[in-house]
Amino acid sequence: MSTAARSSWLRELIRKPFFWGLIAIVALLALNVVKDPNYLAFSVNPTNGNLVGNLIDILRASAPILMIAVGMSLVIATGGIDLSVGSVMAVSGAVSMVVMKDAGQSGSLGVALGAMGLALLVSAVLGAVNGVLVAYVGLQPFISTLIMMLAGRGIAKVITEGQNTSASNEAFRWIANGFLVGVPVVFLFAIAIVIVVGLVVRRSALGLMIEAIGINPKASRMAGIRPSGLLLTVYILSAVLAGVAGIMSVGTVMTVDVSRTGYQMELDAILAVVIGGTSLSGGKFSIGGAVVGALLIATLDKTIVFLGISSSATPAFKAIVIVVLCLLQSERVRSWFVQRRKPPQGRMTSSLAPVKQENQEVTA
Numbered sequence: 001m002s003t004a005a006r007s008s009w010l011r012e013l014i015r016k017p018f019f020w021g022l023i024a025i026v027a028l029l030a031l032n033v034v035k036d037p038n039y040l041a042f043s044v045n046p047t048n049g050n051l052v053g054n055l056i057d058i059l060r061a062s063a064p065i066l067m068i069a070v071g072m073s074l075v076i077a078t079g080g081i082d083l084s085v086g087s088v089m090a091v092s093g094a095v096s097m098v099v100m101k102d103a104g105q106s107g108s109l110g111v112a113l114g115a116m117g118l119a120l121l122v123s124a125v126l127g128a129v130n131g132v133l134v135a136y137v138g139l140q141p142f143i144s145t146l147i148m149m150l151a152g153r154g155i156a157k158v159i160t161e162g163q164n165t166s167a168s169n170e171a172f173r174w175i176a177n178g179f180l181v182g183v184p185v186v187f188l189f190a191i192a193i194v195i196v197v198g199l200v201v202r203r204s205a206l207g208l209m210i211e212a213i214g215i216n217p218k219a220s221r222m223a224g225i226r227p228s229g230l231l232l233t234v235y236i237l238s239a240v241l242a243g244v245a246g247i248m249s250v251g252t253v254m255t256v257d258v259s260r261t262g263y264q265m266e267l268d269a270i271l272a273v274v275i276g277g278t279s280l281s282g283g284k285f286s287i288g289g290a291v292v293g294a295l296l297i298a299t300l301d302k303t304i305v306f307l308g309i310s311s312s313a314t315p316a317f318k319a320i321v322i323v324v325l326c327l328l329q330s331e332r333v334r335s336w337f338v339q340r341r342k343p344p345q346g347r348m349t350s351s352l353a354p355v356k357q358e359n360q361e362v363t364a
Helices: 003-015 017-035 054-077 085-102 109-137 141-160 170-177 185-202 206-215 217-222 227-253 265-275 287-306 311-329 331-336 345-363
Strands: none
Touching (some): 017 287, 054 085, 054 227, 054 265, 085 227, 085 265, 109 170, 170 185, 170 227, 185 206, 185 287, 217 227, 287 311
């Protein structure tokens, strides 16, 4: 690769929003390494042979954020937003815990699969309600999903009768706490879902149709695209992925706390999507960028805890990091720090010479 080609490739890479997300992840990890030089060290648990380390904890913590960020990317690409993902997580966790609790001490795989299936079915129904309100009733996505955000917590409280609900099922626990080839199963499962969704939306016309709806719904309708059906599908998918995230969250401790499960996760999802380069005005999305954003949010959360920052100051610290990152992504802000090249003096003189000669001929 020539120097010019390498320079052009580097300039294009810098313009990618997810590039600055990767830089932020590296910077946070470097900050942690400064405090503890062994922060990035790996070790193998001699009991079970699983990998142990801070990076493994970050991967595990990023899995639920990955799920809701991918769903949020598709919703925002249509020009909408889904504020109900946190509440859907609570409902999904409540349904799964109650089902396994009612099954008694049964630790069978069938009970675990049944609990997960019912939780995802309920999540899909909630997503369908959002989709119907947006696509067919015509309500604003902000209002529709805000209603579901408020109602979802109430539904979860009704399911659990307002109590923290715990259950015991080793098959279910393994999904959130198990390891496969030394890597957390929950992260591998999340990456597999991301790959499947990415292939479907990018290897087919589905992704282009979703972006077309976000750019101009009327023009897309005239081009033969049916926005209503696509909007319904996107909101259902977002809710199902939020339900998967809820299962992952409650499976870690095998307890659902309706007031805390999925709390403010919709904000983390929106931040992850923005960091990844998805346009909030619709018409553009990046699944890979959402993955980078989710990893950054998880790394930031772990860094805040590791540095011993007070929980009351955590939102402010997170806001500072996100604002700085968004400023770095801005073309206008970056242009302030780029000095325009001035042409060499010799080139200016040579370019003005023909003009001077022409003026002399006219005078003569």
